[in-house]
Amino acid sequence: MNVKKIKEPVVKNLGELKLTGFRVLCAGEEYALEIPKASKLLESRLSEIKNVKNKDIQFGAFIVDTNSEEEDGYLVAVEVEEFENTPEGMFTLTVPAQRYASANYEGPNIGIFNAYEELHSWAAEQGHKRLKDKWHVEKFKSWEDPNNLVVELLDTIE
Secondary structure (H helix, E strand, O other): OOOOOEEEEEEEEEOOEEEEEEEEOOOHHHHHHHHHHHHHHHHHOHHHOOOEOOOOOEEEEEEOOOOOHHHOOEEEEEEEOOOOOOOOOOEEEEEOOEEEEEEEEEEOHHHHHHHHHHHHHHHHHOOOOEOOOOEEEEEEEEOOOOOOEEEEEEEEEO
């Protein structure tokens, strides 16, 4: 039996996102350990970030095929109305308005890779081309427990 990892895949357009947070840069196999650490650090320093839209939602952002060091890694962030006095050690990122293949995933962070495979297959079946050189986004509604994530996967498409 093939158990589905994702729920309700759809195509959606999102407007520009302004994100402030921490950049995680490590070996590929270490991201599953390092991202939760950055998430906890962000939560502990949330009061330092001005103009936060929703403190109960964290974002992840990454480029699959990056061409520059500045774009490498994974950003753990919150959305802000505007950038103002970025706290020390944090980064800002503006993700332009884009089109995404989107699906919800609930489960352990190690299962997210299989969820992405399902989303990629679904998008390809629908005739959508992935844009690996653009920012991809993860919208976390629950992130405190890495074994029980609630996240919307937003994979950039044409």
